[in-house]
Amino acid sequence: MRFCNLAVVAAVAVCPLAAQGPGPGGPRFEISVRAELRNTPVTGRVYVFVTRRDDEEPRLQVHHESDCTPFFGVDVNALAPGTVAVIDGSTLGYPVASLTDIPAGDYRVQALLSVYTEFHRADGHTLWLHDDQWEGQQFNKSPGNLVSEVERVHLDPRAGYTVRLALGRALPPIEPPPDTKWVKHVKIQSKMLTAWWGHPMYLGATLLLPRDYDRDTTRRYPTVYQQGHFTLNPPFGFSTDSIAETPAQRAARLERTLREPGFEFYKAWSSANFPRLIAVTFQHATPYFDDSYAVNSANNGPYGDAIMQELIPYLEAHFRMRRQPKARFLTGGSTGGWEALALQVYHPDFFGATWVLYPDPVDFRAYELVNIYSDTSAFVYPVTEWMSYEVPAEREVTGQGRISVRMESQFEAVLGSHARSGEQFAIWEATYGRVGEDGYPAELWDLLTGHIRRDVAEYFKAHDYDLRDYLERNWATLGPKLRGKLHLFTGDMDTFYLNLAVYRLEEFLQNARPAAEAEFRYGRPLKPHGWQPWTNADLIRIMAAQAAR
Secondary structure, eight states: OHHHHHHHTSSOOOOOOOOOBOOTTSEEEEEEEOTTTOOSOEEEEEEEEEESOOSSOGGGGEEETTEEOOEEEEEEEEEOTTOOEEEETTSOEESSSSGGGSOSEEEEEEEEEEEOEEEEOTTSOEEEEOOOOSSOSOTTTOTTOEEEOOEEEEEOTTTOEEEEEEEEEEOOOOOOOOOOSSEEEEEEEOHHHHHHHTSOOEEEEEEEOOTTTTTOTTOOBOEEEEEOSOOOSOGGGOOSSOOOOOHHHHHHHHHHOOOOOHHHHHHHHTSTTSOOOEEEEEEOOBTTBSOOTTSEETTTEEHHHHIIIIIHHHHHHHSOBOOSGGGEEEEEEEHHHHHHHHHHHHSTTTOOEEEEEEESOSSGGGBTTBOTTTOSBSSEEEOSSSOEEEOBSOBOTTSOBOOBHHHHHHHHHHHOSTTOSOSHHHHHHHHHSOBOTTSSBOOSBOTTTOBBOHHHHHHHHHTTOSHHHHHHHTHHHHHHHHTTTEEEEEETTOTTSTHHHHHHHHHHHHHOSSOOOOEEEEETTTOOTTOOSSOHHHHHHHHHHHHHO
C-alpha cells in the first residue's frame, strides 16, 4: 500500500484553487444533487475521485484494482435534492484508505452517484441494486448515473477542508451499434428473469454470420458460442477496419498471445475457403456483474434456464442454425472459460464440445491462491506462530506480485456494500453462494478482515459450482457423455493463478474411468492470462473439422 501511496503523489501539477469552505474537522467532501437534474430522492452509492492527471475525467481513471486513481464511496438512502452526502476521513478509500492519506497538494476532483433500482424478487426479498443499462455494469459509465463537473482544488488534510460538489448531469444512453451484412444484434425481454426479479430483464446476443449467408438461404450452419464479459462487439474481435501494426507491436502481441487483430480475422472469415459457421456472443448482465456466469443461482435467479430455454431457442428459430448437439460448440476465456466448461458439463447432451481458455477457478481448492475449504483467511498465509505473508491476487509473468487479495477486497469494499461492487469476488458470491440474512449474497470472506466463512464455502460445493468436484462425483454418468469433448488451455504463469485449478482438474480427468480423453495444453514459458495456442481463425477451423467428423 505504501508503494501505491507513493505513486499517487508523483508528478505534482499546479492547479488554480477552487472555491471551498473551511474544514475544522479534517478533510470532507459534501455531495448534493441539483434539484433541476432530479427533484425526487435517490438511493445508490456516491463516490469522490481525486487525481493529479488531466488526460481524462477523474471518474474514468478507475479501471481496475491494479490501475486506479484514489476514490472513496458511501451508500446513500433516499438522498433528497439539496441535502448532502458526506465523504470524510472516516470513509474507506482505495488505493489509499482515507482522505487523510492524500498528501497536501493541488488536485482535480469529481463526484458520481451510481443510481440503484428497487427489485422485488420472487423469493420475497426486496433489494436495492444497480440495474444494468446495457453497458455491462460499468459504474463510472452507466447511463443515468449522476456526475459533477471536474473541480480543481487544493487539499491539505492537516489544515482541514470542505469541498462541495453538485451532481449536475446524467450520463447519456448507450448508442447501440448498427447491424451490418456480417453482424446482427438481438435483444429480448426474458419472461423467466423478469418474473424472478420483479423488474424487466433482458438477454441479448451478437451474431457473426458466415460468407454468403444472405445468398444460400437454405443452408444451415454449425454454431460456436463464444462467452466472456459483456460486449456488443462481434465475436472473436471481428472488424472490417484495418489497423496498422508495426513489427514491434506484432512481436509484442505474439509474445503474449497468438490472437490476430480483428481485421486479420475478418480476412480469414470472409474468404472463400474458410469454414462456414455462425458465431455468437451472449449479453446477460445481472444487477451484480456484467455477466451471470450462465447458470441458475440463488442470488441471480434462473439465468441458466433463461439462456438455454429462451435465448438459444430464439436464436435457432430466427437464424439458420443446425439444431444438433454435434453442431453446437462452446469457447471462451476467463469468466467465459468457466462458462464454456460449465455449460458443457451441465448440458452434455446439448453441446458437442468445448474449448476452454484460462478459465476462472474450476476447482475451489485453488480459488486463485486460496483454498476456500481449508484456509481460515483469504489475506494471509501463516508460516510460523510469529510469521505470515500476504496472499497475492495478481502477478507478472516473472512472478512479481501486482496486488494482494487484501487490496482487491478493499477495492470491492469501496465500490459497493452487500456484494454490490460489480466486481469479481462479488459475482462469485452472487453466483455460487447462498442468500444472506439481509437478502444480499452471503460473503465468502469478510472484505476487511479476510476471515473465510466455512458454511458459505461448503454451499459452493454442495450446489455443484466447484466443477472439478461436480465432475468427480458424477463421472459415472457424465464420463461417457463428455468423452473427447473437453479441451482446456491456459498459460503457465496465468496472471490470476488460474492455471493452478486447471492442473487439479487435469489430475482427476487423466485418471478418470471411463476415460475422459480430455485435452490439456499449457503455454510455456511465461505465458500470462489471455494466452491461447492458436489464432481465432485456427480455432474455427478446428471446430469445423470436429463438426465434419
